Amino acid sequence: MQLPGHVGLVLLVVSPVWFGLVTREAVGVTLLALLTAMLPDVDLVLEAFLPIEHHGVTHGVWFVLAVGLLLGGLVTWWYVSGGRRHFRPGSDARHLPARTVFAVTASAFVLGGTTHILGDMLTAPDVAPPIRPLLPLSDAVVSFxxxxxxxxxxxxxLLALGLLVHLALWRLAPNGTTLSRVRGSTGRGSRRG
Incomplete structure (x- = not known):
């Protein structure tokens, strides 16, 4: 799968966040997942310096999990070290516990990377080595x-569909309201927010 396909697939997989998070948070989680949408392909750069191959260890869930936890930890450290002051006044994000920040950010990073692996399992091995998602613990190939x-x-x-789904969900969710709250409303005269 190429970059547009990976981005579109991540957008589709992460779209359910619109049903549990307010608009700004849903956009944030989506952006964090998109940051790692191409993470496993870091092997294309690293293979010039290290003895690794494309679709090797960086296309494994253990690598994505480790990097996602590390990135989640860095974001949490930034947040508790004063980064939260960059949120606009009145934002609920200033009051989130550190463990919540870590859980949400690490999950988003891991989701982006594992979705990339899924995308490659859907397409490999026609022009690239097959995916071995449990490396280095197992050499088993998984390819659909x-x-x-x-x-x-x-x-x-995939890119167009992912963008359309997010645009539709963004349009359906009033600012500061989750879609689950909107779905539970009774229509005219229902309270917002």
């Missing part, structure tokens, strides 16, 4: 091989 890596319809179709 149902899509072609370079198919522009798949790659740009």
């Amino acid at each position: 091989d149902v899509l072609w890596v370079y198919d522009p319809v798949v790659n740009f179709g």
